[in-house]
Amino acid sequence: xxxxxxxxxxxxxxxxxxxxxxxxxxxxxxxxxxxxxxxxxxxxxxxxxxxxxxxxxxxxxxxxxxxxxxxxxxxxxxxxxxxxxxxxxxxxxxxxxxxxxxxxxxxxxxxxxxxxxxxxxxxxxxxxxxxxxxxxxxxxxxxxxxxxxxxxxxxxxxxxxx
Amino acid sequence: xxxxxxxxxxxxxxxxxxxxxxxxxxxxxxxxxxxxxxxxxxxxxxxxxxxxxxxxxxxxxxxxxxxxxxxxxxxxxxxxxxxxxxxxxxxxxxxxxxxxxxxxxxxxxxxxxxxxx
Amino acid sequence: xxxxxxxxxxxxxxxxxxxxxxxxxxxxxxxxxxxxxxxxxxxxxxxxxxxxxxxxxxxxxxxxxxxxxxxxxxxxxxxxxxxxxxxxxxxxx
Numbered sequence: 071x072x073x074x075x076x077x078x079x080x081x082x083x084x085x086x087x088x089x090x091x092x093x094x095x096x097x098x099x100x101x102x103x104x105x106x107x108x109x110x111x112x113x114x115x116x117x118x119x120x121x122x123x124x125x126x127x128x129x130x131x132x133x134x135x136x137x138x139x140x141x142x143x144x145x146x147x148x149x150x151x152x153x154x155x156x157x158x159x160x161x162x163x164x165x166x167x168x169x170x171x172x173x174x175x176x177x178x179x180x181x182x183x184x185x186x187x188x189x190x191x192x193x194x195x196x197x198x199x200x201x202x203x204x205x206x207x208x209x210x211x212x213x214x215x216x217x218x219x220x221x222x223x224x225x226x227x228x229x230x231x232x
Numbered sequence: 233x234x235x236x237x238x239x240x241x242x243x244x245x246x247x248x249x250x251x252x253x254x255x256x257x258x259x260x261x262x263x264x265x266x267x268x269x270x271x272x273x274x275x276x277x278x279x280x281x282x283x284x285x286x287x288x289x290x291x292x293x294x295x296x297x298x299x300x301x302x303x304x305x306x307x308x309x310x311x312x313x314x315x316x317x318x319x320x321x322x323x324x325x326x327x328x329x330x331x332x333x334x335x336x337x338x339x340x341x342x343x344x345x346x347x348x349x
Numbered sequence: 350x351x352x353x354x355x356x357x358x359x360x361x362x363x364x365x366x367x368x369x370x371x372x373x374x375x376x377x378x379x380x381x382x383x384x385x386x387x388x389x390x391x392x393x394x395x396x397x398x399x400x401x402x403x404x405x406x407x408x409x410x411x412x413x414x415x416x417x418x419x420x421x422x423x424x425x426x427x428x429x430x431x432x433x434x435x436x437x438x439x440x441x442x
Binding site: 235236237239241242243245246248249251252254255256258259261262263265266271274277278281282285286289290292293296297300305307308310311314315318321322323325326328329330332333334 | 350352354355356357358359361362363365366368369370372373375376382383384385387388389391392396398399402403405406407409411412413415417420421425428429432433435436438441
């Protein structure tokens with residue numbers, strides 16, 4: 071019964087939360103409409119038959135989030151410095167990274183992390199060879215970038231999603 | 233300027249600093265769009281505006297309106313959530329399109345196809 | 350005193366954001382390639398959204414925040430459509 075009406079409880083709860091934030095009220099009508107939206111859209115999402123996500127290790131997820139926020143601030147400053155004072159001819163280029171992560175949701179989160187961080191961008195992912203191609207703005211040492219992406223992001227994502 | 237006078241001085245200063253910081257990051261991002269040399273370098277610049285630029289401006293807006301209306305107003309959070317979710321998608325699609333076009337033209341500056349992408 | 354400071358800060362921020370929009374426009378006109386123009390359009394709408402937020406703070410109306418949300422939504426959809434177009438020459442395959 072509950073499976074039928076709420077196939078994705080987390081998604082439905084999130085939709086309700088977004089609806090409440092958007093309306094900035096806790097009036098009964100708003101809550102009721104939000105619940106209706108949450109249930110309806112949750113069931114609609116189920117029709118798409120999405121692959122199942124297994125989340126583990128919530129504390130690690132929070133730690134990863136904090137680390138990403140910190141990295142975004144740091145690389146914002148680094149890119150700002152390059153734009154404002156960069157005089158030397160800068161070397162930027164593509165880096166190929168062999169991955170161990172194969173879970174779709176893990177890869178989706180990794181792509182968001184890499185692209186949201188200024189200075190690195192996700193270019194393409196080869197699912198047969200499991201090789202990720204990124205572009206780096208300030209490419210000083212290639213091995214260092216590969217290492218830091220694998221250590222800082224891929225390792226925790228492996229533990230969370232696989 | 234009537235309604236902003238209702239803000240306590242320390243809030244006014246905080247909002248001023250946040251607004252300036254946000255505008256500064258957005259400005260530097262667009263400056264990078266103008267100054268950097270090729271497309272793959274330029275793609276990195278606007279991310280400044282969408283991450284810290286928007287963050288500081290949203291923080292300023294939330295602080296200002298919450299104090300003015302004397303209750304927490306965080307409508308603006310939705311813009312932040314939405315932007316963080318969508319920016320990677322647009323940039324990734326754009327870079328993939330650019331790479332595809334460069335490969336079609338046989339450019340030597342981009343990595344060639346390893347297998348099927 | 351602090352309110353005069355806030356006034357000046359918002360004014361300065363708006364000038365900075367207008368300059369940012371002008372830079373994006375210049376990049377959009379200059380190109381040189383189609384992907385540069387789409388990227389510049391993307392930056393342009395984000396800057397416009399941030400500018401709307403400053404106008405909202407100045408005028409004290411929450412309506413500007415909603416307008417900013419709409420701009421973010423439409424800008425996302427348009428950039429995705431344009432990227433698809435660059436990839437294959439068709440928006441819907």
